[in-house]
Each structure stands twice: as structure tokens, then as C-alpha cells.
Amino acid sequence: xxxxxxxxxxxxxxxxxxxxxxxxxxxxxxxxxxxxxxxxxxxxxxxxxxxxxxxxxxxxxxxxxxxxxxxxxxxxxxxxxxxxxxxxxxxxxxxxxxxxxxxxxxxxxxxxxxxxxxxxxxxxxxxxxxxxxxxxxxxxxxxxxxxxxxxxxxxxxxxxxxxxxxxxxxxxxxxxxxxxxxxxxxxxxxxx
Amino acid sequence: xxxxxxxxxxxxxxxxxxxxxxxxxxxxxxxxxxxxxxxxxxxxxxxxxxxxxxxxxxxxxxxxxxxxxxxxxxxxxxxxxxxxxxxxxxxxxxxxxxxxxxxxxxxxxxxxxxxxxxxxxxxxxxxxxxxxxxxxxxxxxxxxxxxxxxxxxxxxxxxxxxxxxxxxxxxxxxxxxxxxxxxxxxxxxxxxxxxxxxxxxxxxxxxxxxxxxxxxxxxxxxxxxxxxxxxxxxxxxxxxxxxxxxxxxxxxxxxxxxxxxxxxxxxxxxxxxxxxxxxxxxxxxxxxxxxxxxxxxxxxxxxxxxxxxxxxxxxxxxxxxxxxx
Numbered sequence: 001x002x003x004x005x006x007x008x009x010x011x012x013x014x015x016x017x018x019x020x021x022x023x024x025x026x027x028x029x030x031x032x033x034x035x036x037x038x039x040x041x042x043x044x045x046x047x048x049x050x051x052x053x054x055x056x057x058x059x060x061x062x063x064x065x066x067x068x069x070x071x072x073x074x075x076x077x078x079x080x081x082x083x084x085x086x087x088x089x090x091x092x093x094x095x096x097x098x099x100x101x102x103x104x105x106x107x108x109x110x111x112x113x114x115x116x117x118x119x120x121x122x123x124x125x126x127x128x129x130x131x132x133x134x135x136x137x138x139x140x141x142x143x144x145x146x147x148x149x150x151x152x153x154x155x156x157x158x159x160x161x162x163x164x165x166x167x168x169x170x171x172x173x174x175x176x177x178x179x180x181x182x183x184x185x186x187x188x189x190x191x192x
Numbered sequence: 193x194x195x196x197x198x199x200x201x202x203x204x205x206x207x208x209x210x211x212x213x214x215x216x217x218x219x220x221x222x223x224x225x226x227x228x229x230x231x232x233x234x235x236x237x238x239x240x241x242x243x244x245x246x247x248x249x250x251x252x253x254x255x256x257x258x259x260x261x262x263x264x265x266x267x268x269x270x271x272x273x274x275x276x277x278x279x280x281x282x283x284x285x286x287x288x289x290x291x292x293x294x295x296x297x298x299x300x301x302x303x304x305x306x307x308x309x310x311x312x313x314x315x316x317x318x319x320x321x322x323x324x325x326x327x328x329x330x331x332x333x334x335x336x337x338x339x340x341x342x343x344x345x346x347x348x349x350x351x352x353x354x355x356x357x358x359x360x361x362x363x364x365x366x367x368x369x370x371x372x373x374x375x376x377x378x379x380x381x382x383x384x385x386x387x388x389x390x391x392x393x394x395x396x397x398x399x400x401x402x403x404x405x406x407x408x409x410x411x412x413x414x415x416x417x418x419x420x421x422x423x424x425x426x427x428x429x430x431x432x433x434x435x436x437x438x439x440x441x442x443x444x445x446x447x448x449x450x451x452x453x454x455x456x457x458x459x460x461x462x463x464x465x466x467x468x469x470x471x472x473x474x475x476x477x478x479x480x481x482x483x484x485x486x487x488x489x490x491x492x493x494x495x496x497x498x499x500x501x502x503x504x505x506x507x508x509x510x511x512x513x514x515x516x517x
């Protein structure tokens with residue numbers, strides 16, 4: 001077809017404009033019959049993955065002992081400094097947190113503490129409903145944080161692997177008795 | 193004396209129904225936009241959210257009614273009132289049903305056009321009295337837009353007047369008993385509707401209050417009840433343009449015979465108006481806002497010649513007896 005004159009072109013573009021607007025409206029009108037994507041939250045809970053980063057808990061090992069050894073790595077990793085804790089050592093040599101405090105009004109649920117934790121003690125859970133009427137209630141002490149279960153790593157027990165001498169289930173585990181651990185080297189002996 | 197009292201009662205009833213309807217439209221609009229955007233829209237206050245407007249109203253009543261110290265106080269307060277009053281006045285000439293209708297003015301159509309023109313004052317004065325740049329730009333845009341769209345809105349309805357031979361809206365409706373005017377005045381209807389959208393400052397022609405560039409346009413400085421009045425005026429004018437379209441082109445309360453006896457005339461009228469209101473809402477969800485020069489050139493270069501052509505063709509057909517024998 002020969003090139004249209006400017007006038008015809010203008011009319012054609014006006015018609016195109018008109019039809020494209022009508023088409024848009026038709027497409028939007030179609031959405032009358034599509035289902036809304038909204039999740040009506042309080043009544044209808046969204047699915048949160050098991051590894052979702054929500055409320056922080058302190059887990060226990062399979063023997064029911066606290067996993068946390070109070071090493072302070074989580075507090076050091078925390079970008080907003082919302083974790084405060086103090087380490088103590090029990091009579092049997094086991095280390096644990098004397099107090100452990102997380103200020104959830106500061107916490108940004110970044111999960112760095114979980115990554116930093118060498119004993120899988122501190123873990124984030126898929127619970128996001130942290131709202132409180134009083135800000136002070138968002139400061140969680142150790143008794144609020146500590147749970148009965150093992151969290152995401154059911155079999156892991158730090159003291160069964162580490163070379164520290166402690167009591168496990170009332171039995172003494174001395175140095176060299178841990179899983180995959182060789183007996184200690186006698187540094188005063190002459191054998192290679 | 194009794195007649196006057198009855199008339200007053202009728203006026204009060206019409207106003208008392210129109211204002212809640214306009215308020216409900218806010219909820220209808222938000223709900224429909226939600227549905228069309230695959231959301232739900234407000235559905236919390238009352239059953240399916242029907243009381244949302246009441247909650248909004250209570251909230252807006254609790255707002256501080258602030259008058260900017262740099263504004264022209266009198267005009268600033270007056271502007272929203274002018275807007276709402278002009279739109280409400282227009283409803284006086286609309287025949288809602290065979291028996292309901294405030295006034296049987298013999299120049300009803302002209303009265304409507306006059307009130308629509310006066311409503312511009314509200315926007316322009318609001319923009320001017322606010323003494324702020326956004327508001328002034330919005331007001332200026334409103335003036336230019338309304339002046340250009342007013343022109344062919346008047347011309348587009350002249351086809352209707354030619355065919356029915358009257359300016360009285362009730363008689364225009366009655367003249368459509370043999371067939372709605374949309375059959376012969378389709379182009380006129382399209383032009384009237386486009387002009388109506390521009391008149392009521394609705395998307396896609398909401399340039400006077402274009403949020404993205406002018407914050408809120410002419411009502412940037414308004415808050416509280418005065419803002420609510422602007423809001424009310426906007427939704428009332430949506431209802432007004434819908435009602436006018438129904439009256440002029442879709443036979444008002446009339447329906448073709450098998451349907452006519454199913455529902456009372458008033459219900460048919462309201463249903464038709466509601467369809468138009470939904471169309472206005474659909475426009476808002478789907479179409480983007482044109483640039484301002486595009487808006488004006490569209491008005492003057494396409495719509496005005498088209499309206500004149502429509503008038504010419506209608507007149508020719510009327511003279512040669514092409515339409516109704």
C-alpha cells in the first residue's frame with residue numbers, strides 16, 4: 001500500500017488510540033471474574049516455610065540440655081545489637097548463658113545470629129506474630145526464649161562432639177571420648 | 193401552600209438520598225477497583241465493608257479543619273460549597289421517574305449545562321484562593337479543560353434537542369417511548385460521555401488533581417470537612433453525568449415493553465445510572481492519564497469537529513425526515 005497522506009495517518013492514529021483504550025477496558029473488565037490474590041490475614045494464615053525468619057528461640061539438644069554455651073558470637077554478629085547475654089560455667093564444666101536477652105523491638109529478624117551460632121542453639125522460627133501493646137513486653141528473657149524441643153537439627157548435640165569434659169545424662173564424658181575424637185596426645189611422651 | 197410543602201419535602205428527600213448515595217459510591221468505587229485489580233477492597237467495616245463510608249466520614253469529621261494562613265479565607269471556604277451546590281442544583285431538573293423530579297423546567301437541559309459551567313468556579317477559586325503553586329496549576333488546568341470540553345458537551349446534546357424538539361428533560365424522556373435516542377445519537381452519546389468525564393474531573397481526565405505531578409491539584413491545601421465537600425461534589429457529579437446520559441440517550445426510566453412491567457420505573461432508572469457509574473469506575477481503573485496538551489488537542493481537534501459533524505448529520509436527517517418519519 002502506498003504511504004498514507006498525513007491526514008489519513010492522523011485519523012488512523014486517532015482510531016488506533018480509541019480501539020486500544022477500548023481493548024484496555026475490556027481486558028480490565030475480564031478481571032471481574034478472576035480470583036483475588038488477597039490473603040485475608042487474621043482469619044486466613046499464609047503458609048510460612050519452616051526456615052522462615054521469625055521469632056527467635058533457644059533450642060535444647062536431644063538430651064534436653066541447653067545448647068547455648070554463651071559464646072557471644074550471636075551478640076557480636078547482631079547488626080542492631082539486640083542480643084545481650086552473659087556466660088557462666090557449671091561445676092561439671094558445662095558452659096551456658098547466665099542470662100540471655102533479646103530485644104525484639106530492635107531485632108530485624110535478619111538471621112545473622114543463627115548463622116553465627118556454633119552450636120545450633122539460637123534459631124529463627126516461622127512465627128511472625130510479635131505484636132505487643134507495651135514495648136517493654138518485646139524484651140524476651142531466657143525463660144521466654146528457651147524451648148523444650150531441638151528445633152531444626154534434631155540429632156545434633158554439641159557436647160557429644162566437642163572435646164570438653166562434661167556430664168552427659170549423669171555420665172562423665174572425659175576428653176577423648178566424644179564422637180570422632182581421638183584420645184588426647186600425651187605431650188610429655190616420646191612416642192610420635 | 194400544601195403544594196409548596198410537598199415540593200420542599202421532595203427536595204429534602206432527593207438531597208437526603210443523593211448525599212448518602214454519593215458517599216456509598218466511594219465504597220463501591222474502592223470495592224470495584226479492588227475486584228478489577230485482583231484485590232478485595234475494603235471489606236472489614238460492616239457486612240462486605242458496606243459501612244466503610246460511614247467510618248471514613250467519622251474520621252474526616254475528626255480532622256482539623258485547617259485554613260492556611262496564606263490563603264484568601266472567604267474564597268477558600270466558599271469554593272467547595274460552590275462546587276457541591278452547583279452539582280446538587282443540577283439534580284433539580286433530572287426526572288427520576290414519571291412522578292418524581294424536583295422541577296419540570298422547560299429549559300432543563302440548558303440549566304444543567306449552566307450549572308456544569310458554574311461548577312468550574314469552585315475548582316478555579318479553590319486553586320486561586322489556596323495561594324499555593326500546585327493548587328494554582330490545578331485550578332488553571334481545570335479552567336482550560338472545562339472551557340474546552342464545555343463547548344462540545346453543549347453541541348453534542350443539541351442533536352437530542354433537534355430530534356425531540358424540547359429542552360425539557362421530562363419531555364425528552366417521554367419522546368423516547370418509541371425508541372431510545374442512543375440508536376440515532378450514538379456519536380453524540382460518546383461525545384457527551386467523554387465531555388462528562390472531563391467535566392467531573394474523573395480519570396482519565398483528572399488533570400486538575402493529577403496526583404503524580406500536582407500532589408492533589410486544586411484541593412492540595414484542603415482538609416477535613418471542606419475536602420469532604422470536594423469529594424462529595426466529585427461523586428455527585430459522577431452520578432449526575434450518569435443520570436444525564438441515561439435521561440438523554442437511554443430513555444430515562446423507560447424500558448422496552450417486556451421488561452418495563454417487571455420493576456418500577458424508578459428502579460430501572462437507578463439500575464441504568466448504576467451501570468454508568470460502574471463504567472466510570474472501570475475507566476478509572478483501566479486508563480492512564482493523558483498529557484495536558486494531548487487532552488486539549490483531543491478536545492479541540494477531534495471531539496469538537498465530530499460533535500459539529502454529528503449535529504450537521506442529525507439536522508440533515510431531521511429535515512429530510514430520515515429518523516422518525
